[in-house]
Amino acid sequence: MKSLKLLFLTIFCFSLFSASENTIGKYKCMPCGLDCDKAVFDKAGKCSKCQMELVKSSSIxxxxxxxxxxxxxxxxxxxxxxxxxxxxxxxxxxxxxxxxxxxxxxxxxxxxxxxxxxxxxxxxxxxxxxxxxxxxxxxxxxxxxxxxxxxxxxxxxxxxxxxxxxxxxx
Ligand SMILES: [Zn+2]
CATH class of the missing domain: 3.40.250.10 (Rhodanese-like domain)
Known part of the structure; x- marks a missing residue:
């Protein structure tokens, strides 16, 4: 019983984590070796400095x-x-x-x-x-x-x- 609870808790935490990953997912400039690589954005789009595509931080x-x-x-x-x-x-x-x-x-x-x-x-x-x-x-x-x-x-x-x-x- 205890292990079952633990299992559910684990699944719950895991889904919470992946949900937040998807909705708040941070974006960064596609690595270009310039200072703009360090900036973090909330939405997808283009980097205003180097015009490169923004990519999910988790993909770097x-x-x-x-x-x-x-x-x-x-x-x-x-x-x-x-x-x-x-x-x-x-x-x-x-x-x-x-x-x-x-x-x-x-x-x-x-x-x-x-x-x-x-x-x-x-x-x-x-x-x-x-x-x-x-x-x-x-x-x-x-x-x-x-x-x-x-x-x-x-x-x-x-x-x-x-x-x-x-x-x-x-
Ligand atoms: Zn950039």
Whole structure:
């Protein structure tokens, strides 16, 4: 009897929680790496600052890592995939300024990412750190990947331009 009560209570709380999720659902700017990413809205619509679509906050599920901890993290998580979403020129160090890239990183420019997802779909359940120069492109790429079923995405905040420990650079 007691366990039945507990079961009902659990169901009640759960439905209460999901109901409030649906009705009060908060929205955020589709990640674009600008300050407007932090603002929270009550209704769907467009971000007045960058004109990107507002998305449910609950759909933004990627994690983040600070550039100053990236190198030690890579060393302790050697299986993590490193994805550089900048242009081929930036990745190859031919752009000016050249912020470098990380050792063993793979390169898929953000403009091509949606079409090239099949190339990395084998990493869907693996941890992937997404990065660019200033963390403007990588939040968009991180969001796109989670929307396409990638389970473990980490965005590098700040980007390569803010990296001080360069011992993991290529
Ligand atoms: Zn915005």
């Amino acid at each position: 599920i990627y994690k983040s890592i600070k550039p100053n901890s990236i190198c030690s993290y890579i060393k302790s998580h050697p299986k993590t995939i490193l994805l550089d979403v900048r242009t081929k020129e930036e990745f190859e160090g031919k752009a000016d300024p050249d912020f470098g890239t990380l050792k063993n990183a793979i390169n898929i420019p953000i403009q091509e990412l949606e079409n090239r997802i099949p190339e990395i779909s084998r990493y869907k359940n693996q941890e992937i750190i997404v990065f660019c120069s200033h963390s403007h492109r990588s939040p968009q790429a991180s969001y796109l990947l989670t929307q396409n079923g990638f389970k473990d995405i980490i965005n590098m905040t700040g980007g390569m331009s803010t990296l001080t420990d360069k011992s993991c650079n290529k």
